[in-house]
Amino acid sequence: MTFKPSPWPRKLRSQEWYGGTSRDNIYHRGWLKNQGYPHDLFDGRPVIGILNTWSDLTPCNGHLRELAEKVKAGVWEAGGFPLEVPVFSASENTYRPTAMMYRNLAALAVEETMRAQPIDGAVLLVGCDKTTPSLLMGAASTDIPSIVVTGGPMLNGWFRGERVGSGTALWQMSEAIKAGTMSKEDFLEAEQAMSRSSGTCNTMGTASTMASMAEALGMALSGNAAIPAVDSRRRVMAQLTGRRIVQMVKDDLKPSDILTREAFENAIRTNGAIGGSTNAVVHLLALAGRVGIDLTLDDWDRLGRDVPTIVNLMPSGKYLMEEFFYAGGLPVVLKRLGEAGLLHKEALTVSGEKIWDEVKDVTNWNEDVILPTEKALAQAGGIAVLKGNLAPKGAVLKPSAATPSLMVHRGRAVVFEDIDDYKRKINDPDLDIDETCVMVLKNCGPRGYPGMAEVGNMGLPPKVLKKGITDMVRISDARMSGTAYGTVVLHTSPEAAAGGPLAIVRDGDFIELDVPNRRLHLDVPEGEIERRLAEWKSPVERPASGYGMLYHDHVTGADTGADFDFLRGARGNAVPKDSH
Structure with missing residues (x-):
């Protein structure tokens, strides 16, 4: 598709709060100045909300405070005004009964945070499984210019000379304990090798799958999905993302411009090619519902049926996310899909470019990690x-x-x-x-x-x-x-x-x-x-009573994404009336 940027300069959404000399403008602007911000920051430059899912109780996202500083640097460089905003962070490994119960609550909270505050654009700083879809869902519902940057996967785990895939090894070893082929002592020793750096799971689990989905949808810069959390290039990606969101605001490039049916079809096929998580099904169905696209389980089956799984990563294959990055990452997979006629090449991304233009010249640096089609792990790898x-x-x-x-x-x-x-x-x-x-x-x-x-x-x-x-x-x-x-x-x-x-x-x-x-x-x-x-x-x-009652009464079935029935359909970026 061809995207035509809106004329610039124009009055920004944040100016409803900060622009002018009325009592209300001075009320909003004056209080924020207690942080030491100069007056000219309120002169009409884009206000960028960095929606940060950092939490000490979300270990996958424990390093996002540092990453937020790089995003801020990029926003400042591009002439924006960055403001970091903590948002709901549901950790898969600490929340009970399950983080999935709180995905919709997080999405609702993020939507209202964006809708109620003076944000012209948003950087969605995510990592752990439910943080990526919940922030995407909230951003889709408000339709304010938004871009994803993920925290990245952990480095490879190693135990006695063998790769240890986070999660996958846990399931394997716990079964070995029950089978009597592994001792408790060895299991406890292996624990120390499972999570040896900051970041999300190093397998193609749900976190890396959803990072890949964000990139395949066009909602993250090309190459974002696979960079390890502790690699300096992850920080570079964060800074470049900060720069890019400012231009997106100036161009008025919104989620509704990017999250088209073609984008979802690209993501579904990508999921098949990477051997992605089944959780992507409920998350993409829910996200599509937020932008009014009639995506169904039949679409998942039809689009993924002929897609070979070519990414040789656990739990389907041998390697981990670190090797995937070194091999060229998701851009290589997207290129292979394009060459096979399985990619909508004209789909728009947050870069303002077509997805094919971003990936057509990339190189596969390791064909044992990103396999040739004839050596695919499964010839029909889609869900x-x-x-x-x-x-x-x-x-x-x-x-x-x-x-x-x-x-x-x-x-x-x-x-x-x-x-x-x-x-x-x-x-x-x-x-x-x-x-x-x-x-x-x-x-x-x-x-x-x-x-x-x-x-x-x-x-x-x-x-x-x-x-x-x-x-x-x-x-x-x-x-x-x-x-x-x-x-x-x-x-x-x-x-x-x-x-x-x-x-x-x-x-x-x-x-x-x-x-x-x-x-x-x-x-x-x-x-x-x-x-x-x-x-x-x-x-x-x-x-x-409480959230449990709301959830019970309004959650839809898994076949439609398990979202709340009253949150489906795009509701736009209307600015609430000032109550002061």
């Missing part, structure tokens, strides 16, 4: 969307992280009514289960957990692990960490707590999984399914 009488509105599976021999499977259901039921039963040697069974977990969807926690990659029972089995078919309405792996069916919709067919599965029922034909079938007569559903009663009680 598979399954439907059938067990998932009328769809469920998802990540083929690149699954076991090929289990992609077509029929097995006896072993049912866990909720996560506590699973924890009570899974280590029982008398549990009637073997590797041919299908593990079913209920009531872990958006309403059920609540918040749709990352528990879908249920650990296998020790009695199976001790046979040397490392994967089984698992089905739930939950999510799983982007660092996890296995033949895991997730996001089953409608969820059990909303009366979806998953709610009435019983021990001993047979379930058929057919990924090539996108089918998930409960092999129970239709009349029996209807009878069970008629007798079903929800085990989930509506919270009596």
Whole structure:
């Protein structure tokens, strides 16, 4: 598309607060001057909000204060006025019951922060899983010029000469403990190697996936996604981002100019090529809903089906984000998609340029990390969307992280009514289960957990692990960490707590999984399914007050992004009336 910048200079949004000599203007301007800002900073230059998700309790984002200083330097250099604003930071590794329950609250808080304050443009300073989508969702709803800069991944972990992928190694080692092939002492020693620098997960987990999605959508500068957190080039990227947002404000380049249907299609295909997290599905569906684009699960399946997974990173492959950066990062992947006719080359980015112009001349420096198509980890690497009488509105599976021999499977259901039921039963040697069974977990969807926690990659029972089995078919309405792996069916919709067919599965029922034909079938007569559903009663009680009640009443299903129903649709950057 061709973008035509708005004429400059023009009256900026911030001038509603700071421009003029009225009592109200002096009220807004005078108080801010107590920080020592000269009068000429309020003369009509762009006010840039640096929306910082730093928190001591969000370890992935613990270094963002330092990065914010580089963003500020860039804003100052470009003639803007930077103001750092702390915003809601939901950490995946500390929030209970799950950070996903608070993604929508964070997005709402960010939206209102942007809408209610004198910000002409925003730098979205993000990192941990939910901080990236929540800030993008808030920015999309206000439609103020915005740009993403991520904190970057950790350096590689190493343990006894082997790469340690954050998250992925944790799942592997915890299973090894149950199988009796790893000692507790070795596990504790390995812990010290898992997180050896600042940054997000060093695998292609949800944080790096969402950083890649931001870049593929055009909402971050080219090359942003993969630079390690502690690499000096990450700080350079932050400073360049600070410079760029000032020009974006002058040009009036907004999220609605960039977040087009073509941009979302580029992101979906990119997710397939990188072996990205299944969490990207719910986040991009929610983001599309914020800008009024009718993106569906069927789009995810259709667009990703023919995309080969060419990024050889854990959990699907061998390497980590550090090697991905050295190989050339996401620009190389986008170039490969473009060469294969799988990229909308005209899509606009925050640079003001077309996405193809940014990547067409890049070089792949390591073809063992970013693979040739003929050596792809999976030739059909996009997210598979399954439907059938067990998932009328769809469920998802990540083929690149699954076991090929289990992609077509029929097995006896072993049912866990909720996560506590699973924890009570899974280590029982008398549990009637073997590797041919299908593990079913209920009531872990958006309403059920609540918040749709990352528990879908249920650990296998020790009695199976001790046979040397490392994967089984698992089905739930939950999510799983982007660092996890296995033949895991997730996001089953409608969820059990909303009366979806998953709610009435019983021990001993047979379930058929057919990924090539996108089918998930409960092999129970239709009349029996209807009878069970008629007798079903929800085990989930509506919270009596507070955010839990709001969440329960308004969260949508995973098939539409698990956003709040009242936040869908762009609402623009209207300036509230001054109350003084």
